[in-house]
Amino acid sequence: MATATTAADNAPGIPQLDFSTFPNQIFWLVVALFVLFIVVKRVAIPRIGGILEQRAARMKADLQQAEELSTQAAKLEEESRRRMAEAKAEAEKTGAAAREEIRQMTEAAMEEASRKIAGMASVAEARIDEIRRNAQEGIVEIAQEAAYEIVSAMLPGKEDREAASDAVRRRAGSEAQ
Amino acid sequence: MAEQSEGGLNIHPMDQFIIKPLFGDGPLQWYTPTNSTLWMALSVLAVVALLLLSTLRKAEVPSRPQLIVELIYSFLRNMVESVAGRDGLRFFPYIMTVFMFIALSNVLGLIPASFTATSHIAVTAALALTVFVSVTVIGFAKHGLGFLGLFWISSAPLPLRPVLALIEVMSYFVRPVSHSIRLAGNMMAGHAMIKVFAGFAGVMGVGAVVPIVAIAAVYGLELLVALIQAYVFTILTCVYLKDALHPQH
Numbered sequence: 548m549a550t551a552t553t554a555a556d557n558a559p560g561i562p563q564l565d566f567s568t569f570p571n572q573i574f575w576l577v578v579a580l581f582v583l584f585i586v587v588k589r590v591a592i593p594r595i596g597g598i599l600e601q602r603a604a605r606m607k608a609d610l611q612q613a614e615e616l617s618t619q620a621a622k623l624e625e626e627s628r629r630r631m632a633e634a635k636a637e638a639e640k641t642g643a644a645a646r647e648e649i650r651q652m653t654e655a656a657m658e659e660a661s662r663k664i665a666g667m668a669s670v671a672e673a674r675i676d677e678i679r680r681n682a683q684e685g686i687v688e689i690a691q692e693a694a695y696e697i698v699s700a701m702l703p704g705k706e707d708r709e710a711a712s713d714a715v716r717r718r719a720g721s722e723a724q
Numbered sequence: 725m726a727e728q729s730e731g732g733l734n735i736h737p738m739d740q741f742i743i744k745p746l747f748g749d750g751p752l753q754w755y756t757p758t759n760s761t762l763w764m765a766l767s768v769l770a771v772v773a774l775l776l777l778s779t780l781r782k783a784e785v786p787s788r789p790q791l792i793v794e795l796i797y798s799f800l801r802n803m804v805e806s807v808a809g810r811d812g813l814r815f816f817p818y819i820m821t822v823f824m825f826i827a828l829s830n831v832l833g834l835i836p837a838s839f840t841a842t843s844h845i846a847v848t849a850a851l852a853l854t855v856f857v858s859v860t861v862i863g864f865a866k867h868g869l870g871f872l873g874l875f876w877i878s879s880a881p882l883p884l885r886p887v888l889a890l891i892e893v894m895s896y897f898v899r900p901v902s903h904s905i906r907l908a909g910n911m912m913a914g915h916a917m918i919k920v921f922a923g924f925a926g927v928m929g930v931g932a933v934v935p936i937v938a939i940a941a942v943y944g945l946e947l948l949v950a951l952i953q954a955y956v957f958t959i960l961t962c963v964y965l966k967d968a969l970h971p972q973h
């Protein structure tokens with residue numbers, strides 16, 4: 548032990564049991580701990596505690612906000628669903644009204660059309676009647692003429708225009724019945 | 725060190741614990757700054773740097789150092805609260821101070837050629853006695869003579885109680901001894917062992933690989949021990965504090 552110190556001289560075995568160094572160590576320990584304690588208590592703990600608290604508060608606020616937003620979203624969804632239902636009902640009502648109107652218009656148009664058709668039919672019928680009557684009269688006349696001609700051809704000199712006409716008219720009259 | 729110059733297996737594993745004045749060779753007064761003083765101061769500085777520099781930004785999303793500091797803080801605070809109870813939180817600043825000091829002192833002591841202040845029984849005894857005296861004073865101040873109920877185990881059968889009381893009192897007074905020697909002994913033993921291995925390495929030539937590997941392994945173990953012993957010292961402090969605050973078992 549070339550570099551023997553005072554401490555080593557006093558305690559050749561274990562420096563830890565060299566009691567002459569105890570006051571020195573304890574004094575400096577007290578100083579060190581005192582300084583450290585002040586820093587830890589006054590600065591470090593408030594600061595770290597503050598950081599943790601701030602973070603916890605922030606998280607709480609964020610969670611709260613998230614919850615608020617979620618309830619708001621739910622409310623909005625509810626609202627939109629309600630509006631959707633309303634709009635659907637409205638649309639149904641409008642559709643029904645439109646269908647009703649269309650039905651009425653169609654009915655009116657049909658009525659109008661059938662009335663017109665009925666009018667046209669009666670006119671046509673009248674005309675057909677007239678044509679038929681004309682045609683009948685023409686046939687009767689032709690028949691009278693034919694009857695007269697036939698009689699005059701078969702019995703010359705015995706022909707009688709009046710009698711032939713009467714006979715044909717009687718015959719046509721009974722046929723028509 | 726000395727063993728190299730003299731040759732042979734001349735290891736002085738305890739020389740690293742010698743306390744020397746920092747300046748000159750004069751006699752050691754109580755105020756003389758020594759190597760112990762220097763490393764205590766470095767420990768304090770390291771703690772201050774760790775605690776304050778990492779939290780300068782007070783970030784909501786912490787950086788890694790800040791996260792470490794926050795974890796230490798929460799861990800210690802939860803420990804004090806769960807062991808000593810809510811009223812133990814009053815002593816949280818001191819407990820955190822002691823933990824940080826011991827932990828950093830232990831860890832810094834693992835730097836080669838450094839000095840471990842907490843390997844000295846004077847330091848650990850002072851720390852343990854502080855706890856012992858404070859706990860006793862707090863116990864009597866809070867509960868008066870009721871604090872003595874700590875030694876009177878009311879759940880034991882009556883005839884056994886005086887015997888148990890004697891044992892309890894003895895164990896109570898042994899607490900500061902075990903409290904301090906556990907820490908100093910762990911630190912001293914680990915460092916001395918590393919030093920012995922290093923001494924072997926110095927004389928073994930190529931075979932020095934074996935002790936060097938052993939040193940590396942022991943060094944890792946010692947890192948663990950450094951933190952665990954700081955934790956043990958601190959949690960025992962909390963347990964003793966719990967006895968003072970709530971002497972009823």
